[in-house]
Amino acid sequence: MSEGSSSESETSACSSKYNPIKVLYSSNLKVPVENAPVYENVQQFEAALQNHEQILPIGQGDLVKSREEEKRRKKLEEERLLEEKNKQRFAKYEALLPKRKEKKAKNVLTRIEASQGPLGALKDCVEKRLRVMIITRNSNSIRGSLYATVVAFDKQWNLALSDVLEIWKRKGPRKRKVPPGLGSPVPKGTAAAISPVPEVIEAPVGKGIWECRRHIPQLMVRGEHIVLINITER
CATH class of the missing domain: 2.30.30.100 (SH3 type barrels.)
Incomplete structure (x- = not known):
């Protein structure tokens, strides 16, 4: 076997003489499957073999975002349906519950409305x-x-x-009598510039x-x- 054929066998992923170090520095590398999915590690690859639809390879970020959006939408829908179901379950007991008095805001304007006498x-x-x-x-x-x-x-x-x-x-x-605490008067025009006197x-x-x-x-x-x-x- 010639030297060229041996180097080709060492850079072929299907060969038993596959040498990954030579593959890194080889300029004549041929990828067996160009569109093969790429995963972050071996564990992710093994998980993708078991659940092919759940584990997505690298480069499909749009699909990941769409899946997350779909999960969020389904979760919100489930929460809405559960809330409506609980309302229907406890609707007949609402009349038995004590009613809480709404606290009204108390301020100057509300006290004016309730004023009596003088x-x-x-x-x-x-x-x-x-x-x-x-x-x-x-x-x-x-x-x-x-x-x-x-x-x-x-x-x-x-x-x-x-x-x-x-x-x-x-x-x-x-x-x-001018109280001594008043001191000297304010120069003319100084106070008027801030507020009209x-x-x-x-x-x-x-x-x-x-x-x-x-x-x-x-x-x-x-x-x-x-x-x-x-x-x-x-």
Whole structure:
């Protein structure tokens, strides 16, 4: 036998002289079956011989994805059928089960709807957009009054107001004492760049007392500062 024929027998997969090392470096290799399936290891190959349809060779990723999608769809369908079956089984017992009360969300808006008494009158002011007069106090006396529309409130009488006209009285400019904690005034235009500063209009009313007025678009008043609320328009 010639040397060429012996090398061919060593690179042939059907030969008893098959040499895998020479096959790796041979340039004249002929694959017996070009479309043969390729598996990751011998165990996968043996499993494919037993369950040919279940074990897929390398390179068939689309088929694997379609199989997984089919399994997921079948699982969802089984769960749906089981849920419907259980509903039919226990439908006759639903009337015997105690009914749970649905918990309603509790917040400022829901409490406004259930308000009664004085708070009920305040609720009407919110719904009908009525103007009210609110008398406020400071630490030891009456401070002034607010004419506004109530937007929201709570059981502590904290009020959210809109379109507020505030009127109060204080001493004249010469008798006023500026608290040391206020420090130097803010440079003109600095605060207005962040939020418009309401303009205070002052007018003397006699005996060194001046009446101050200002309009505020929105205002939050704490309940502890409120003395009286009166409806000014119906």
